[in-house]
Ligand SMILES: NC(=O)C1=CN([C@@H]2O[C@H](COP(=O)(O)OP(=O)(O)OC[C@H]3O[C@@H](n4cnc5c(N)ncnc54)[C@H](O)[C@@H]3O)[C@@H](O)[C@H]2O)[C@@H](O)CC1
Ligand SMILES: Nc1ncnc2c1ncn2[C@@H]1O[C@H](COP(=O)(O)OP(=O)(O)O)[C@@H](O)[C@H]1O
């Protein structure tokens with residue numbers, strides 16, 4: 001499913017119009033689709049108020065109110081702006097609403113809002129959508145404030161009023177939705193840490209824009225269904241060499257667990273062979289947890305003997321670590337993933353990545369990405385899509401920017417978003433497990449972007465499954481996720497069980 005900016009959404013609208021789908025038709029589709037989606041959250045006995053704003057989001061509101069009334073719900077349509085502001089397609093739908101025998105109520109002052117809210121169980125926000133610019137003006141601001149304070153169910157259409165569609169906007173006032181029925185495609189703000197909570201839960205309704213005429217967007221969600229579709233199959237005649245021979249360069253005397261978890265996660269994800277290059281003194285602490293792995297000495301490791309290398313977890317941030325990562329970046333000829341401490345020390349010679357001919361994969365969380373880019377974490381969280389794209393293009397790398405919504409960017413700028421996972425993963429070790437899964441995926445997948453995207457979903461989806469099946473978000477450990485992988489593989493593909 002594509003993820004769009006406001007501009008890209010307007011371009012779709014335009015393409016649909018050129019294909020003959022008039023704006024009024026699209027608005028009818030949008031309103032009806034949203035109404036049928038929203039009623040899943042409404043009881044027949046609920047009293048509903050539909051707030052209608054000045055633009056096309058308000059137009060959707062007239063269609064929604066008419067559909068709800070037709071279905072036998074008790075709904076009031078409240079236009080929050082003067083009549084002259086209702087124009088174009090929205091005016092057509094207002095006309096149809098009235099011609100259907102319904103009355104348009106008006107919001108005139110703040111007491112009105114309180115009165116309406118006192119009588120309602122459910123509020124549907126069809127005030128503003130992707131057209132919002134800057135902070136809310138009156139009367140929207142007051143109405144939003146009253147709605148947010150009232151004890152009722154808050155639903156929204158397309159976007160909660162006031163939430164910007166795009167990234168980069170820090171300050172805004174917005175309607176706090178419990179659920180949002182998103183029109184046609186999710187907007188960037190549905191995935192950002194500071195805007196996503198305003199949506200509540202959300203899902204997307206299809207409104208009839210022919211996908212063949214929609215301008216291509218190189219940004220989409222990657223889901224469990226996509227993993228099922230693209231997961232590498234395990235050939236009956238395969239041998240261990242067929243599934244990838246990987247090297248994990250990680251761990252140290254004080255941080256042995258990281259290398260153990262990355263290696264174990266790689267093996268649990270199907271890697272054929274895993275070798276570990278760690279500090280000699282750490283070997284006895286690591287080997288009991290991954291009996292299947294072999295060990296190689298860091299001084300003599302043969303970097304070109306592997307189908308994939310993952311480096312950096314638990315190596316520390318001192319001069320030795322820096323020299324190690326420098327050596328690895330210079331001499332590894334195959335695909336190379338760098339994580340954790342490796343990213344920290346990489347900063348001084350990032351330029352070297354541009355010269356690599358085989359894929360480089362960097363897997364920072366926002367703090368590590370801020371360090372790599374010299375930006376603040378706040379900036380990273382405000383504009384992760386554009387910063388990730390610029391960085392991936394500049395250094396020619398695959399960038400996995402981790403978080404509740406993980407953004408995977410290819411060197412050509414194509415982006416995927418993984419929304420699986422839960423706050424149980426916000427715990428040391430989760431990133432190490434992910435690095436191991438990704439190491440296997442990068443060795444086995446025909447498409448690097450598909451493989452990395454699937455690796456992120458395998459990780460998050462497994463955490464979700466394990467939490468549903470006995471663990472909680474409080475006690476979940478990275479090792480639980482690793483040991484949950486077999487269950488995930490069993491549910492994903494009958495050909496591998
Ligand atoms: N493909 C599409 O683009 C479709 C869009 N539809 C709906 O149309 C919406 C977009 O319509 P519009 O472009 O009219 O945008 P909006 O419905 O968001 O409204 C824009 C209006 O709000 C006013 N406004 C902007 N910022 C404001 C602020 N800070 N305070 C107060 N008023 C402000 C503007 O002056 C303008 O009148 C979508 O969100 C969706 O709900 C659907 O009807 C059908 C298809
Ligand atoms: N609240 C959350 N919801 C979903 N996934 C999360 C959440 N917090 C963290 N994660 C995931 O957990 C992993 C954490 O990685 P990282 O920050 O590198 O952890 P570590 O410090 O353990 O290496 C990432 O895959 C990230 O997407």
Ligand SMILES: [K+]
Nearest residue numbers: 125128159161
């Ligand atoms: K809205």
